[in-house]
Amino acid sequence: MLWKINMKSKFITLKLGIKKNKTDGLLISLSKESITELIFTINKFAAAPVIISKHNITKSNPKYIFINSGNANACTGKEGLANTKKILNLLANRLNCNSYEIIIMSTGIIGRQLPIDDIQESITKNTFNNYSTLKDAATAVMTTDKYPKYLSKQYQIGSKKITFSGLCKGAGMIEPNMATMLAFVETDVSITKSKLKKYLNYCTNLSFNVISVDGDMSTNDCVAFTSTNLVNIDLKNKNNEKKLLEYAVDFFIQLSSKIVKDGEGATKIIKLNISNAKTKTLAQVISRKISNSLLVKTAMYGEDPNWGRIIASLGSINDSALNVKKVKLFINKILCFENGIPMDAGSKRLARSMKKNNIEITLDLNSGKSMQTVYFSDLSHEYVHINSAYTT
Numbered sequence: 001m002l003w004k005i006n007m008k009s010k011f012i013t014l015k016l017g018i019k020k021n022k023t024d025g026l027l028i029s030l031s032k033e034s035i036t037e038l039i040f041t042i043n044k045f046a047a048a049p050v051i052i053s054k055h056n057i058t059k060s061n062p063k064y065i066f067i068n069s070g071n072a073n074a075c076t077g078k079e080g081l082a083n084t085k086k087i088l089n090l091l092a093n094r095l096n097c098n099s100y101e102i103i104i105m106s107t108g109i110i111g112r113q114l115p116i117d118d119i120q121e122s123i124t125k126n127t128f129n130n131y132s133t134l135k136d137a138a139t140a141v142m143t144t145d146k147y148p149k150y151l152s153k154q155y156q157i158g159s160k161k162i163t164f165s166g167l168c169k170g171a172g173m174i175e176p177n178m179a180t181m182l183a184f185v186e187t188d189v190s191i192t193k194s195k196l197k198k199y200l201n202y203c204t205n206l207s208f209n210v211i212s213v214d215g216d217m218s219t220n221d222c223v224a225f226t227s228t229n230l231v232n233i234d235l236k237n238k239n240n241e242k243k244l245l246e247y248a249v250d251f252f253i254q255l256s257s258k259i260v261k262d263g264e265g266a267t268k269i270i271k272l273n274i275s276n277a278k279t280k281t282l283a284q285v286i287s288r289k290i291s292n293s294l295l296v297k298t299a300m301y302g303e304d305p306n307w308g309r310i311i312a313s314l315g316s317i318n319d320s321a322l323n324v325k326k327v328k329l330f331i332n333k334i335l336c337f338e339n340g341i342p343m344d345a346g347s348k349r350l351a352r353s354m355k356k357n358n359i360e361i362t363l364d365l366n367s368g369k370s371m372q373t374v375y376f377s378d379l380s381h382e383y384v385h386i387n388s389a390y391t392t
Contacts, residue, residue, distance in 0.1 A: 007152075007165050008034065008228040009186050011137035012128055017118025018070035018108070025119075026140040027091075027128065028065040028184060033229045036062050037197040038103065039204050041221035047074035048084045049104040050220060056100045061193075063101045065224060066091055067182060068119070069141045069169070070108040072220050083116045090123050105182050105222050107169060108143050138167035141182060145169055149258040155247040157240055162189050162231050164251040168208075170259040181259055183208060183223045185252065189244060190229040199248060200225040207252035210287070210374040211260050257375060266377035268300050273362040274372045278321035283372035286322075286363065289313055297379035303354040305346050307336045310361065326366035332359060 014025030030036060038057050040050050056062065066087065073080045088099040095102075106114075132140075138148035152165040170181030191199065204223055235241045260269050272291055277283035290296055295309040307329055315324060329337040332353035336344045344350050353359075 007134065007186055008188070008230070009184075009226065011132045011134065012126070012130065013132045013136050013140040014122055014126060016068055016122045017115050018068060023136075023140045024068060024070045025122070026065075026067045026069075026137050028067075028137070030063055030065065030226060031228050034061075034186075034226050035191070035193050035196060035229065036065075036103070036224055036226045037193065037200050038225075039200060039223045043221070045075055047072050047106055047110075047220045048076060048080040049073055049106045050222065051081065052084050052088070053103045053105065053222065056103060059100045060098065061101075062103045063097050064091070064095060065103045065105065065184065067105045067107070067141050068114070069106075069143055071106060071112055071114050072108045072110045073106040073114050074110045074220055076111070076113055079113055083114045086116060087114075087119060087123070090120055094123060094126075094128065103222075103224065105220065107141065107182055107220050134165065134167060138169070141167070141169045143169065146262050149255070149262065151251070151255045151258070153247075153251055153254070157233055157243050157247075160231055160233060162233070162244075162247070163187065164248065166251070166255050168255055168259060170262075181208065181221055181223075181256075183255065184226070185224070185255065186226045186228060187248070188228050188230040190232045191227040191235070195235065196225060196227055199245065202245060203248050203252040206249050206373075207256040208259075210372070211256050211376065253375075260375045260377050267380055268357055268359055268378045270300055270359045270361060270376050270378065272374050272376065273360070275362060275364045276368055277365045277370040277372070278368035280370040280372065282317075282319055282321050283365075283370045285319070286314060286317060286365075287372045287374040289317055290361075290363075291374050291376035294379060297376070300354075300359060301378035301380045303351075305331065305336075305344075305350045305354050307331060307344075310363070311337060314363065321367060322365065323367055328362075328364040328366065330360075330362040330364070332356065333362075 008031035010029040012027040013023045015023055016025040018024045040054055084104060088102050088104060091102055092099040134150045135148055138150040142148060149169060150167040154161055154163050164185060164187045166185035168181055168183035208223055233240050272287055274283040274287050290310060290313045293313045296313060299306050299309050310329060325340055334344055334350050
């Protein structure tokens with residue numbers, strides 16, 4: 001239960017003046033014992049906060065994470081960088097720390113300067129001693145999200161109970177290799193800094209890096225993973241480490257799936273499994289091609305069992321390692337296509353299965369041992385409405 005898990009990180013929500021009369025900022029105060037690692041977007045137009053936070057994490061273990069919503073501070077040039085530094089310097093002065101001990105994240109509209117005077121006034125006036133709930137913290141960083149995304153779960157390794165808690169935001173501009181998304185995850189398991197980075201990479205590659213709503217990569221993505229170092233588990237024991245990673249991946253997938261579920265205008269979550277590919281690279285290429293196909297996504301929205309769109313998308317990939325005569329296609333575990341011929345041409349059973357909110361598509365290539373799973377949403381009329389009017 002959420003209320004039973006006591007997070008060591010503390011949340012302070014802020015009204016920065018970016019969104020009129022709305023909460024649009026969050027300060028996360030990390031516990032003194034914690035260590036934190038981060039993964040950032042690989043977009044070449046990385047936002048000012050990403051550029052500076054990449055530098056800060058190399059200089060010091062962070063004490064605070066500051067997030068603003070409503071303005072991405074991306075493609076804002078020297079002024080955007082200067083504004084980021086102004087915020088960090090003011091926060092450092094108020095919080096009695098160094099500016100490089102603060103990680104800064106931004107999310108929102110690209111290409112607009114921050115209302116820096118309003119933000120500075122808000123920071124100056126805030127007492128920073130009124131703590132908020134995890135739900136309120138998740139609400140503060142929303143943009144086009146329909147609801148706050150947060151989660152807490154408890155697991156057990158041997159006789160010891162461990163916890164994971166976190167929040168994320170994101171609903172559009174979601175593409176494998178993260179998305180227009182920010183995430184913060186805390187665990188109480190004691191983990192060394194080097195292993196924390198290793199575990200973050202591993203978990204992100206199976207969760208936030210394999211979700212897609214619209215195939216566009218953001219300028220601002222960031223995932224932060226914090227260990228409060230309160231529960232000692234012998235991670236030299238391979239069984240313990242395996243169990244920890246199993247639980248961590250489970251948590252990361254559940255949290256990131258909330259983004260797909262809330263994809264702008266989304267009505268369905270689709271799990272796409274590419275199995276038995278000759279290479280990992282080919283499996284990844286296929287998963288991205290199909291998960292970003294507008295024809296596939298609209299078929300999912302229309303609950304249309306037209307699996308020909310999936311096969312056509314697969315067949316458009318020019319790779320000699322792809323043998324179309326070996327391909328099997330399953331939708332919701334129903335065999336639809338095998339060895340070049342249809343096995344289900346639109347049965348009532350298949351049609352009924354398409355009405356589910358969660359759809360599973362499996363492409364078995366029968367050409368190797370490599371696998372890839374991605375999660376994506378359908379594409380609806382509402383997606384067009386939301387994104388055609390986003391800045392207004």
